[in-house]
Amino acid sequence: MKLVRFTQAGTTRIGKLVDGQVIDLSAVTGHSDSMRAVLTQWNDLRAKLEAVTAPAFALDQLRLEAPINDPQKYLAIGLNYKEHAEEAKAAGIPIPTSQLWFNKQVSCISGPFDPIEFPADVKVLDYEIELGVVIGKRCRRVKAEDARSVVAGYLVTNDVSARDWQSRSPTFTLGKSFDTHGPIGPWLTTDDEIADPMNLNMKLTVNGEVRQNFPTDDMIYNIWQQIEYLSTVMTLEPGDVIATGTPSGVGVAINKTLQVGDVVRAEIEQLGAIENTVVAG
Known part of the structure; x- marks a missing residue:
């Protein structure tokens, strides 16, 4: 997967890039925009994240943020x-x-x-x-x-x-x-x-x-x-x-x-x- 942090309509969320579109993964991640939190739970979340297919947004309509903004090191x-x-x-x-x-x-x-x-x-x-x-x-x-x-x-x-x-x-x-x-x-x-x-x-x-x-x-x-x-x-x-x-x-x-x-x-x-x-x- 290509995992992104993106901002759309003033809200930053986690998504994945598929064929030029970003699929919003909020159905799995909730309101969190922390990639570190996702990675901490990776074994439990991965299959669920792979299964999400919608909603999707055109990449050029979004602001891409740092994929990880809160690393400890x-x-x-x-x-x-x-x-x-x-x-x-x-x-x-x-x-x-x-x-x-x-x-x-x-x-x-x-x-x-x-x-x-x-x-x-x-x-x-x-x-x-x-x-x-x-x-x-x-x-x-x-x-x-x-x-x-x-x-x-x-x-x-x-x-x-x-x-x-x-x-x-x-x-x-x-x-x-x-x-x-x-x-x-x-x-x-x-x-x-x-x-x-x-x-x-x-x-x-x-x-x-x-x-x-x-x-x-x-x-x-x-x-x-x-x-x-x-x-x-x-x-x-x-x-x-x-x-x-x-x-x-x-x-x-x-x-x-x-x-x-x-x-x-x-x-x-x-x-x-x-x-x-x-x-x-």
């Missing part, structure tokens, strides 16, 4: 693509010898077509297309070979980065967490629809110019290794979002960072695309 890994690590090394940033994790505070999350703010306090704003993985089961100490069993699905993320703020702190968190700097979407594609998430092409354009265009198989640590590593430390919960790294071509590496008015489109094969305009914040 939004975790992201740095320098996890081979070529991106090499471009960072060329800029004097050493390649880490283990997985490098930081938080994006959940308040940064925004919708798939919402604007990205360029705050007056920021000097250097950048983009990073990343495959987002959403956890579907509460889990701890998951082995890599079992990690796929705890994944609910996948979405497109743009790890928008305030580079000057990022460089001020070794944790990166402040530079990664400005409001609106976490657009995700356009929907949550459930794991069963993706044969191999480690073989998907990712492409990011700015004003139509291709800046990043790389497959997910260039990861240094694959999705399953990431889940094993994180779950060694903490309990992962349904709805938690994991951004799995960005490929080469980030703006700071090619001297083409974002400016007010830029239109940033991030697309991942089989998962759809998000598109966000940079506005003065």
